[in-house]
Amino acid sequence: MVDVKVNPFFLKVEQVKWVEDTLASMTLEEKVGQVFCPMGLTSEDEPLKHDVCKISVGGMMYRPGLKQEIQTTHRKIQNMAKIPLLLAANTEAGGNGLVVEGTTFGAPMAVAATGDVENAYRMGYTACAEGAAVGMNWSFAPIVDIDMEFHNPITNTRTFGSDVDRVIAYGEAYMRGADENDVAVSIKHFPGDGVDERDQHLGVSINSLNAERWMATYGKVYKTLIGKGAKTVMVGHIAQPEWVKKINPNATKEQTLLPASVNSELLTGLLRGELGFNGLISTDATPMIAFCTAMKRSQAIPAAIAAGADMILFNKSLDEDYGYLMAGIQEGVVSLERLDEAVTRILAVKASLHLPEKKAAGTIVPGPEALETVGCTQHRAWAKEVEDKAITLEG
Template sequence: EASAIGCNWSFAPIVDINRNWRNPIISNRCWSGDADMVLEYSLEYMRGIMESGIAPAAKHFPGDGIDERDQHLSFAPNWLSCEEWDATFGKVYGGLFEAGLPSIMAGHIALPEYVKYFNPEATTEELYMPATLSKYILTDLLRGKMKFNGLVVTDASHMVAMTSAMKRSEMLPTAIAAGSDIFLFFNDPDEDFGYMMDGYKNGIITDERLNEALTRILGTKAALGLHKKAKTEIMMPKEEAMARIGLPENKAIAAEVADKGIVLVKNTEDIFPISPEKHKRILLVDVKGTEGGFGALIGAQGPKPSQIMKEMLEKEGFEVSIWESPADKIMKLPPEERMAAIGSIYAAKRPITDLTDNYDLIINLAIVNPNTDQRIQWPASKGTPDIPFYVNEVPTIFISLQCPFHLADVPQVKTYINAYDNKDFTLSSLVDKMLGRSEFKGVSSVDAFCGLGDTKYGISSQLISCAVN
């Protein structure tokens, strides 16, 4: 489908290794916390898209998933030792290079231990310079030690981990001098071209480095055969291209992936299958994170997953309600009435029987978008269904539709599912599994228990070992 609409270069696969459950940016964007699995899946992704004439650019070299911060918003170094890096990220990238990977995307991620390896006297600024601006990482490690001769593109040139390292007028030519061949995104085309020309004139970019970068750019285009095609030939005619989008066989693959990917992480109350006979009255509760961030803009499109699931469950014969929190109700009030309502928010507390007498099952749906973190944010009210305090009173299912690490914030829940996204076919597969029409087939590729003991509450030690392995 991408090839049909003219895409010939993909900033993928994401080959980061998820070793830190607090990391907010790659929690559901990478394959695994295991280097061998990351390499296996990345090789298949690379093979698949190259069959369609698309060049892959593995990212984010030298590797995200170790720090808990987001390189869009802050410095976020890779803290591994040289030996640890070689055995993980180095193994993944090395395997891809051997298979002919044509390009990589460099991340704004420092690798201080390898800088020390190349320069034991490195300054603090040199140690923590993001890879996109570090000659030690892009030239000495990537080009020299690892022998990679493909194209290097920077990650976006407006991300804070890069822009805060030095003035933009120095940053852009320094990226090329360090070993990047292309930088991604303009701030202002005329201004940025001016900065690049100034960097060439004052010697930051040498003729040798400029020619190397241009050769790799042109070589990559030639390898894709673009030098033999007119611009009108790169993309199919619109009608022909659109005829290849959304084909039934492609949608079937998406549904198959969802079916095999959904993971029942924790199941200590034997709640499945649910049915209208046992769980007629269902309450759906939206669980939220910090509002804002780029992910929130994407997630704001279309109906809420709770609304989609409500309709699906009602078709199965359930009576379904969606909880509206006191905080959401307050925000609908005129400003002059909000303060009085906030002052009485604790009046929302009520008898447990208000839940036990009215609901047979409560389903928490968490769709928490990346921000400075990707943690659940609980409301100020207490004793309301927003927070699953009632897991011993009412059968409760907690479902994460993005981040696979929410057990850290709800260790008390007895039934926990990671579904990874909220697409219609995923929600449909999820309902099938809860109803017993399909088995839970997914196996967690990360430690969904977050390395914490209390998240395993209620699970026997034998089952914990199986789940983690």
């Protein structure tokens, strides 16, 4: 169902064997657990054992904390886990996205304003080197939205600007910095935020471009970065009516306004089909109001997986969401084949990052000496150059 030997996984024979053997050994319950990436809320043993050992979650993300504490917690999680976890962070503007002592590199728009694409590489390298020092292996960055509507409350300075080619160049440069630190990127927010004035935390955002213009802008960004090896794509609770109608001319108005996170035309038809993405699809944070505007959460969780998402990001209640997905499987909303496809991609990302080998060697989370990387002199000097250039431009 999934070719793990090609872009973006490029797995070798032994890695393919690990994916296949691991999938074959898993229970249905473990497979269901793998598709969840909850928010990390504690370092205490019992709650972590529940999520990591009983539910067998596939990933976890912590908000910024002290570097020693984050590293220790990440090590505890990976030691507990039967299958190594994707440990994520919002390192879209520097290492401060995971550790409070991390380097604040500046907003993407400030980096782009310097006119030097090398600064985007340095941002990606800094963010991911510092994240990797405490055990992160999955960056929820770079943001590759386009600043088409400056009133948009979410994108704006979080983008590399309004020029499509610049967004591509700076996004690719960030990816190079991540790759050099063995960190998977998550290009976001498909099918593209920044077109309207809506906030998807509060309601469904609408990417209203016609299919041709979308393909020349957002489509060009995603197709290029997918070709460059982006391992994961984060899907927003964003509608793209024109592409839904192009793929399914019989779609109702309600179907055209479904957010991409639960929309099979956009996930399977556009992202997988038209753009040829073979990697892992993650939803954006599902506690956002927009995720449940069209249906109850009990329906939306299985609907997202059935539509083509491979991983559910965050929960209101992990136990409830786990139950919703299990019920969706029992009711035939999600087929066992679709579940296996999702889990295969999750495992393939882990294999591509060498997590099984690192776990076996005890190096999946670096030792305390790696903490010297966080906020180091070189990273802060790079960030200061961006700050100085931004001030000069403003002046």
